[in-house]
Amino acid sequence: MQFLHNLSSPMRQYLLVTGNYWAFTLTDGALRMLVLLHFHQLGYNPLQIALLFLFYEFFGVVTNLVGGWLGARIGLNRTMNLGLALQVVALSMLLVPSQYLSVPLVMAAQALSGIAKDLNKMSAKSSIKLLVPDQASGALYRWIALLTGSKNALKGLGFFLGGALLAALGFQGAIASMAIALGIVWLISLKYLKQDLGKAKAKSPFKDVFSKSPAVNILSAARLLLFASRDVWFVIALPVFLASQFNWDHWQVGAFLASWVIGYGIVQTQAPMFTTTRSSLPPDGRAALFWAIALATVPVLIAIALFKGVAPQIAVLGGLLIFAVIFAVNSSLHSYLIVAYAREDGVSMDVGFYYMANATGRLLGTLLSGWVFQTKGLEACLLISSAFILLAALVSLGLPKHKSSSQEVGSLSRS
Template identity: 65%
Template sequence: MQLPTAVRQYLLITFNYWSFTLTDGALRMLVVLHFHNLGYSPLSIAMLFLFYEIFGVVTNLVGGYLGARLGLNRTMNLGLGMQVFALGMLLVPTSLLPLWLAGVPWVMAAQALSGIAKDLNKMSAKSAIKLLVPKGEQGKLYHWVALLTGSKNALKGAGFFLGGALLAVLGFNAAVAAMMASLAVVWLLSLMLLKRDLGKAKNKPKFTEIFSKSTNVNILSAARLFLFAARDVWFVVALPVYLSSQFGWGHSAVGGFLALWVIAYGIVQTQAPKLTGGKKSAVANALDADAQATNVQVPDGRSAILWAFLLAFVPAFIALALMIGISPFVTVTLGLLLFGVLFAINSSLHSYLIVSYANDEAVSLDVGFYYMANAMGRLIGTVLSGWVYQSYGLAACLWISTLLIATTAIISIKLPR
């Protein structure tokens, strides 16, 4: 039996997103471990991702505008093609580059292009879901967003493992070449099969409309900025280097451990609709046609406050345990598991809320603005991760994470309930 068009397009978009995420996660781990092995300091490694995050901020603003003007199929395919090119840049021999561009500047340029590609791809995938789900079916929308977000992060975890394993088995250049060839095949398939003009606005928006006029979108975007800064301040650079230097783990061990963490994190995200809402009452089902199909209470601002406050206690607990001398191995591993569960729920809940709040007529504009804030948070967290860890250690990164999550919860008080 042939699947409905909307379902086929959802599966294709998800496959594109999965494939991109696998190479993106692997590339991040490859770069962190490869340059750590070459003797680069944590702050220097963080700087390699500086342009990746900076261009992510710009891309989400402009990408949402382009998605509304040109169609989400074009922005998604553009992102895939740019990632293929970025991987190819890393294969260029240093001897062929000008002296001022060789080494770190060239890697930063490749990471910048990869950052643009990643955010074009993500913005396109998240925006497209709203257009594929029938209007008003919020429960179904929450399920589809949670499934896409969770499965993507599970694949990102697999990418971490793949990056560490490929570096150990093939070396840096061969690993990058293999990923480039695989993603090029996916890109060609997407060019042929993805529906044209998906998400293209009927009334072409002006460039000045890239900044959201929705109060709810603005508040949620601010909360998202602090949430992701709180994660990346200890996860991006500090944690992989800590695991390698303090526990003596090799590349495959670090990549494998973080891979399992992100995979579990992604699985929890797919279950977020069950964990954050519960089932609706019989009365609510009778009043809400959507509930009859999903039987799930969709979250609101109250849910965002509660789950953010719960999350804030976890990095504080890990930091305190490290400071009073409890086993670092037990503290970090168990703390990471609890942090992963609660952060996954927070992230999935936010991902649903932005798609729900977004304007139907130009969904990519609101989604792009929101992920601009997400990228800004990642940028802040990445820079802080290298600087704070190098200067003060992992515990300091965790205390800053606690403060940032508490700020997320306070901002979320303004969200509609």
């Protein structure tokens, strides 16, 4: 730990926050893949599997709304550590003998995991604004892109880890190994994470969790639609489609989804290179509109290829790669804009509200993914995905835009 002591305080806290976020994300991705593959192996249909994640997504909505307010009152270090502890408890709940591993128990564990995940994510994203010097908008964008991209790369690695652990250790062995590892991370975080990080100077009433900023509200609506567009075909429909239509085994499904999310995360870290304007200003509402329109074309083209029976493997796998690149830029761009728009004092409240919308989109997408795929197939999921993205583009028309080349991002945050 001497290495941490030799760093500046902001850099040390950034590394601790990022390390916590990475460790949590690894177990979160692995847990999702473990539950999905294990219960698919037991014969559950796509809609039943989607329902296992219902509480995970639902409580993510509630947690982001309350968690931002809580972080502003007690500090982001405490909400982050609480998230780590709750994930250890959620994993431990699944260590019961297999005959007691009922659907209600798995749903309850997933509910707790959903609370934990969004406490951890909200805390990490909010902390970055407080650790970057004022007016350093370019650095803020790079740090946000790095945090977001690395998180998703590790989530992809978690998918692969989940499939590998399921094959090597079985369901309970995999769960136990992750609970022990995350417990160690939690103990380190308790000792070293700064005690007053993110605590607001003034105690805001609970009603302030609902953002009064038009920019935050518009971006939150676009975020909801963006993530519904991804999860409506990626969460349940795609893994089951790969297993049932291409006859892929657990290793192949886990490895492919892992590679996809890892590549998606790497692209996110490079998003500033794609979206920064010629004047070197950070991106604004125009960039969000442009990248949403570009993304909307991809799912509909995949669906058309499937309808016409044009090389399904090439259409789905190739289309997925293109979707990953463009979606990654959209996601990283949104992640920067919310931190730029958020107020300085009580930043977690605006970020929490935004990620509440994110979780609502995931919930909507997850439910539709199981139901639409089971009743109408992957093509219908893809068409719904494009419709959601077009709505996100329409909403993005209302986002603030730079008025001149000399305008800094601070003017965006006041909009």
